[in-house]
Amino acid sequence: MERRAKILEIVRGISKRDANPAPDQSLFESGIVDSFALPDMVAALEREFSISIPDSDLMPRKFETIERIEAYIQGRL
Amino acid sequence: MAWIKAFGSYLPQRVVPNAELEALAGVEPGWIVKASGIEERRFAADGETVVDLALRAAQDCLAAAEMEPSQLGMLILASGSAERQFPGPAASLAHRLGLSSAPALDLPVASAGSLIAMSLASRLADAHGHILVVGAEIVSRVVLRPPVDRDTVILFGDGAGACLISPDAGLARILDYVLYTDGSFADSLRLDYRQPLAMDGRTVILQAARKIPRAIQELLKRNSRSASEVQSFILHQANLNLILKVAQALQVSESKFCATVRRHGNTSSASMLLAAAECWRDEALQPGLPVVFGAFGAGFHWGALLALPA
Numbered sequence: 001m002e003r004r005a006k007i008l009e010i011v012r013g014i015s016k017r018d019a020n021p022a023p024d025q026s027l028f029e030s031g032i033v034d035s036f037a038l039p040d041m042v043a044a045l046e047r048e049f050s051i052s053i054p055d056s057d058l059m060p061r062k063f064e065t066i067e068r069i070e071a072y073i074q075g076r077l
Numbered sequence: 078m079a080w081i082k083a084f085g086s087y088l089p090q091r092v093v094p095n096a097e098l099e100a101l102a103g104v105e106p107g108w109i110v111k112a113s114g115i116e117e118r119r120f121a122a123d124g125e126t127v128v129d130l131a132l133r134a135a136q137d138c139l140a141a142a143e144m145e146p147s148q149l150g151m152l153i154l155a156s157g158s159a160e161r162q163f164p165g166p167a168a169s170l171a172h173r174l175g176l177s178s179a180p181a182l183d184l185p186v187a188s189a190g191s192l193i194a195m196s197l198a199s200r201l202a203d204a205h206g207h208i209l210v211v212g213a214e215i216v217s218r219v220v221l222r223p224p225v226d227r228d229t230v231i232l233f234g235d236g237a238g239a240c241l242i243s244p245d246a247g248l249a250r251i252l253d254y255v256l257y258t259d260g261s262f263a264d265s266l267r268l269d270y271r272q273p274l275a276m277d278g279r280t281v282i283l284q285a286a287r288k289i290p291r292a293i294q295e296l297l298k299r300n301s302r303s304a305s306e307v308q309s310f311i312l313h314q315a316n317l318n319l320i321l322k323v324a325q326a327l328q329v330s331e332s333k334f335c336a337t338v339r340r341h342g343n344t345s346s347a348s349m350l351l352a353a354a355e356c357w358r359d360e361a362l363q364p365g366l367p368v369v370f371g372a373f374g375a376g377f378h379w380g381a382l383l384a385l386p387a
Contacts, residue, residue: 028279035279036318039286055287056261060279 006048007069014041023067028060038063045069051076079202080247081195081384085138085239086354087130088341089121093217093234102227109231114317118234118342120217127159127237128169131213134237134350135174138209142241146174150206153194155346157187157268157375158214170211180205187214187268188313188374190346191238195370196254196382198242206244212346213237222273229274232316234342238350248357249368249384255296256380257288266375285319285373290326292381293371300383302367304329308386311356313372314338314348323371335360345374362386 004023011027012019019032027033033041042063046053051073062072094117095109102109109115121130131154139146152174154167165183184190191212198208216233220226242251262284265277289312297304304327312320317338324331335356337348344351349372362368364386373379 035282036286036322038279038283039322042283055259055284058280058283058287060277060283 003073004066004070007045007066007073010041010044010048011066014044021066024065026064027066028064045073049073049077078251078253079199080243080245081249081251082207082241082243082247083138083142084350084354084357085134085136085141086351087133087137087237088351089119089125089130089235091120091122093118093120095231098231101225102230104227104231112318113232114336114339115232115342116339119236121215121235125215127156127213127215128166128173130215130235130237131156131166131170131211132173134213134239135170135209135211138239138241144207144241146176148207149174149176149179149209151179151198151201151208152176152181153184153198153208153210154181155184155186155190155194155210155212156214157185157190157345158216158219159183159185166213186374186376186378187345188315188348189372189376189378189380190374191240191350192313192370192372192380192382193256193378195240195242195251196256196380199251199254202242202244208242209239210242210350211237211239212348212350214345214347216274216343216345219268219274224273226273226276228278229276232343234344236341236344236347236351238347238352238354240350240353246387249386252383252385253296253300254380254382255292256378257292258376258378260376262377265377282319284377285315285379286322286326288377288379289323289371289373289381292379293323293327293369296369296381296383302383306367307333307369308363308366309333309335309356309360309368311335311349311353311368311370313374314341314352315343315373
């Protein structure tokens with residue numbers, strides 16, 4: 001499965017909604033990922049892509065849209 | 078290491094239900110409980126000060142310990158909402174308690190202040206004797222400053238908690254603690270002079286949800302304990318959803334977490350001691366089974382403390 005599709009799957013799993021956000025759509029403002037789902041989403045990304053996200057990178061804006069998540073993960077691989 | 082001898086608490090009389098704030102915050106009925114688990118909080122009366130609240134909690138704590146203020150060797154007061162820049166409320170609290178020479182120190186650290194004060198007191202008790210730790214806050218006046226922010230006005234309440242740390246016997250022996258600070262997130266939760274509280278809630282939750290469990294796990298590991306052995310977790314009462322996140326991360330039943338946030342709201346540095354005073358009174362804590370305290374807040378400052386009931 002391509003990376004973006006895996007990210008979308010994680011977002012849908014975390015939000016428990018069949019959401020289909022545009023790549024540049026805010027997951028927060030759209031209500032797809034709320035504040036307390038965000039830590040779960042980050043943990044799921046770490047597991048799925050076998051990466052460790054340091055605390056210094058735990059900034060919501062890095063995970064606000066599908067394309068930002070994708071860019072961040074690309075940079076960590 | 079020292080002992081926890083007693084806890085004390087004080088809550089202002091005025092109960093503020095969610096309905097009163099939902100209109101102010103422009104949110105639908107039920108939104109506050111869903112977002113925070115909070116059902117009500119207390120607001121201090123006009124004219125009531127941080128020192129007034131601190132004094133009531135201090136007196137309650139000293140009464141529980143059957144001690145007089147004159148027996149105190151030191152006082153540490155944590156508050157992020159003191160009314161003036163200096164002197165801080167510790168000196169005034171000491172004066173109101175009738176103390177005229179014991180050192181009284183301010184810890185102007187919101188949220189995690191009481192945990193830091195307890196930790197420091199556990200190291201200082203051998204030198205200074207009985208140390209009264211107080212966390213006292215009137216955050217309502219801060220969050221009600223215009224423009225009112227929906228995300229903060231719903232969370233905070235006023236109150237004071239106290240704890241007596243003693244070099245000899247008490248309710249529980251303090252075994253160890255861990256304290257941390259990461260100033261790179263200082264702007265994420267801050268109170269500038271004469272400004273409303275500024276909080277980037279997502280960053281706070283994202284950081285706290287990771288740092289609190291990690292601190293607790295590190296503390297337990299270096300003391301050859303596991304989370305499953307802990308009989309009670311008494312955390313800073315920031316938000317019920319965050320407390321549940323910590324329980325989930327530690328893989329521990331939610332029932333082990335003292336949760337007074339529903340009725341107190343987030344009382345910042347007072348909250349952990351307020352929770353401790355209630356839960357220590359209401360729960361039958363067993364000797365020999367660990368209790369963990371934990372807090373996270375503006376700074377970011379965070380940490381955990383391990384105690385063993387006698």
